[in-house]
Amino acid sequence: MSNQSIKPTIEIAHLSKSFGNIEALCDVSLEIYSGEILAIVGDNGAGKSTLIKILSGALTADQGQIIVGDKSYSSLSPGKAIGLGISTVYQDLALVDCRDVASNIFLGWEPVYAGFFVDKRKMQKEAGKILADLQINIPSLNTPVGLLSGGQRQGVAVARAILQGGKVIIFDEPTAAMGLQESAKVIKLLLKLREEGIAVIVISHNLHQVFEISDRICVMRHGRVAAICKTKESLPSQIVELIMGAPDKGACVAAGVYSDEAI
Amino acid sequence: MKQFNRFLLIWDQKFSQILLGLVLFTTVFLLSLASPFFMTWDNWRNILDQSALQVIIAVGMTFVICTGGIDLSVGSVTALSGVCMAAAMHAGVSVEMAVFGGIVAGAFVGMSNGLLVSRLNLNPFIVTLGTMAVARGVALIITKGIPIYGFSREFTWWGNGHIGPLNPPMLTAVFIALLGALVLNKTKLGYYTLALGGNEEALRRSGVAYKLYKLIVYTICGITAAIGGLVVTARLNTAEPLAGSMFELDAIAAVVLGGTDMKGGRGSITGTVTACLLLGVLRNGLTILSIPSYYQQLAIGVIILVAIIISELRLKNAPGHGNIIH
Numbered sequence: 231m232s233n234q235s236i237k238p239t240i241e242i243a244h245l246s247k248s249f250g251n252i253e254a255l256c257d258v259s260l261e262i263y264s265g266e267i268l269a270i271v272g273d274n275g276a277g278k279s280t281l282i283k284i285l286s287g288a289l290t291a292d293q294g295q296i297i298v299g300d301k302s303y304s305s306l307s308p309g310k311a312i313g314l315g316i317s318t319v320y321q322d323l324a325l326v327d328c329r330d331v332a333s334n335i336f337l338g339w340e341p342v343y344a345g346f347f348v349d350k351r352k353m354q355k356e357a358g359k360i361l362a363d364l365q366i367n368i369p370s371l372n373t374p375v376g377l378l379s380g381g382q383r384q385g386v387a388v389a390r391a392i393l394q395g396g397k398v399i400i401f402d403e404p405t406a407a408m409g410l411q412e413s414a415k416v417i418k419l420l421l422k423l424r425e426e427g428i429a430v431i432v433i434s435h436n437l438h439q440v441f442e443i444s445d446r447i448c449v450m451r452h453g454r455v456a457a458i459c460k461t462k463e464s465l466p467s468q469i470v471e472l473i474m475g476a477p478d479k480g481a482c483v484a485a486g487v488y489s490d491e492a493i
Numbered sequence: 494m495k496q497f498n499r500f501l502l503i504w505d506q507k508f509s510q511i512l513l514g515l516v517l518f519t520t521v522f523l524l525s526l527a528s529p530f531f532m533t534w535d536n537w538r539n540i541l542d543q544s545a546l547q548v549i550i551a552v553g554m555t556f557v558i559c560t561g562g563i564d565l566s567v568g569s570v571t572a573l574s575g576v577c578m579a580a581a582m583h584a585g586v587s588v589e590m591a592v593f594g595g596i597v598a599g600a601f602v603g604m605s606n607g608l609l610v611s612r613l614n615l616n617p618f619i620v621t622l623g624t625m626a627v628a629r630g631v632a633l634i635i636t637k638g639i640p641i642y643g644f645s646r647e648f649t650w651w652g653n654g655h656i657g658p659l660n661p662p663m664l665t666a667v668f669i670a671l672l673g674a675l676v677l678n679k680t681k682l683g684y685y686t687l688a689l690g691g692n693e694e695a696l697r698r699s700g701v702a703y704k705l706y707k708l709i710v711y712t713i714c715g716i717t718a719a720i721g722g723l724v725v726t727a728r729l730n731t732a733e734p735l736a737g738s739m740f741e742l743d744a745i746a747a748v749v750l751g752g753t754d755m756k757g758g759r760g761s762i763t764g765t766v767t768a769c770l771l772l773g774v775l776r777n778g779l780t781i782l783s784i785p786s787y788y789q790q791l792a793i794g795v796i797i798l799v800a801i802i803i804s805e806l807r808l809k810n811a812p813g814h815g816n817i818i819h
């Protein structure tokens with residue numbers, strides 16, 4: 231899918247981030263193209279979440295740049311990230327359970343009339359349209375999202391990301407807490423987004439799923455990019471080896487060594 | 494079937510208000526049977542006049558509680574704003590400017606609450622407990638503890654005037670309640686007020702300036718309390734530095750009785766107004782029935798406890814309270 235001659239939708243250049251003595255990210259560079267699904271895998275503490283949080287504006291990097299179009303940014307706020315077309319579907323979905331579906335989809339971006347009043351009718355109409363496009367079935371847009379099933383809630387969070395005009399949509403563990411049927415639905419949704427030319431980043435622990443949907447796999451280890459592989463040209467066993475670090479070389483060898491060898 | 498589901502949904506969302514309305518209606522009905530005097534206009538005028546002040550303060554409190562916060566300083570703010578107005582008028586300031594100054598004083602206390610709660614992320618209970626004491630202290634310092642009395646007719650009109658069969662406090666209460674309902678249900682401020690109580694983090698991640706909205710909500714509560722101060726001071730023709738004690742508890746009671754969730758996220762101005770009326774009717778009815786005031790206190794306390802128990806039991810099965818199957 232990805233073609234190196236095409237300009238990336240977003241480029242991450244040499245991002246580093248430390249929390250005290252702990253180096254969460256170290257010189258991470260990555261390119262994301264429209265119409266591809268990039269999976270980010272890695273063990274707990276590999277730096278996946280930190281990377282995503284910097285991209286979505288929740289954290290500020292110590293060093294490095296995020297390049298969108300012709301401009302580069304050293305830090306983003308949540309509002310700015312959304313403005314640049316980077317939307318995130320968080321693992322906890324960031325929904326307001328006591329509010330209805332339309333209010334959640336438009337959270338922060340409510341249309342107003344007369345400069346003052348929220349245009350609820352317009353919200354409901356557009357929310358209904360987006361949900362229908364995504365083939366998410368929700369009985370009533372007036373339902374508080376707390377009453378919906380896991381898959382429906384995920385759908386509401388995705389609809390919000392699309393409404394925000396995301397050119398890049400980041401999914402943090404999209405199927406972690408889901409049953410088989412609902413997972414299948416979410417996967418269908420991700421493939422549909424790719425078809426529409428959106429750059430999709432998926433963080434997942436489920437390698438089987440990663441191989442099923444992704445175009446490229448970025449393996450992170452100890453805060454560095456251990457390797458970026460094309461899914462079609464890799465085997466699950468290789469990816470597992472990269473995640474764990476090759477057993478024969480021992481854990482004491484710095485992870486960075488592999489990055490050159492692996493690519 | 495779809496119609497029925499819709500009905501269930503409305504029933505669920507409006508449960509508290511419907512129940513409260515029924516209780517109010519039943520109480521009025523029973524009291525009208527018990528006493529021929531109860532249903533006279535003179536008596537109702539009295540009830541509405543008493544409830545008006547509570548409505549004004551409770552509307553601001555509804556906003557704060559909807560964000561999951563609380564404002565204990567409203568009683569002191571009514572005293573402080575009244576004292577500021579009185580001191581200004583006695584210093585020769587015009588009535589309009591004095592009233593404006595008093596309301597600014599209330600807004601300032603509210604804004605301080607909002608800044609401390611939103612910027613420093615402090616617990617609103619403790620913050621407003623502090624500003625409650627500060628505002629009361631300032632009111633006592635300004636007056637040296639002695640009530641200020643004797644104002645122009647132009648000022649006392651706000652408490653004792655006549656507009657047809659009604660009076661200014663009632664109309665002020667109606668205006669504030671309508672404005673509050675409009676803002677809470679139809680504007681971004683209202684949407685974010687409820688979202689703040691539901692999931693503040695979600696609001697932050699959506700890029701909303703949520704701290705600013707929190708600040709505005711506390712400022713609104715300060716302003717409504719200051720307007721309450723105007724009504725109290727004008728009605729009594731006296732600015733009493735110890736006025737308004739326990740007002741915060743009355744306001745919180747009315748808000749909770751009205752179906753607003755103490756954890757935030759759900760709230761209703763209609764419910765708050767109905768609850769103020771119910772409390773007013775009960776106090777009035779118990780007085781008419783010659784029940785000693787000690788028992789009145791007890792009865793109203795029990796009603797508030799029962800209301801909270803009902804709403805908690807019901808909320809256990811409602812969304813947004815930790816029992817959802819994801």
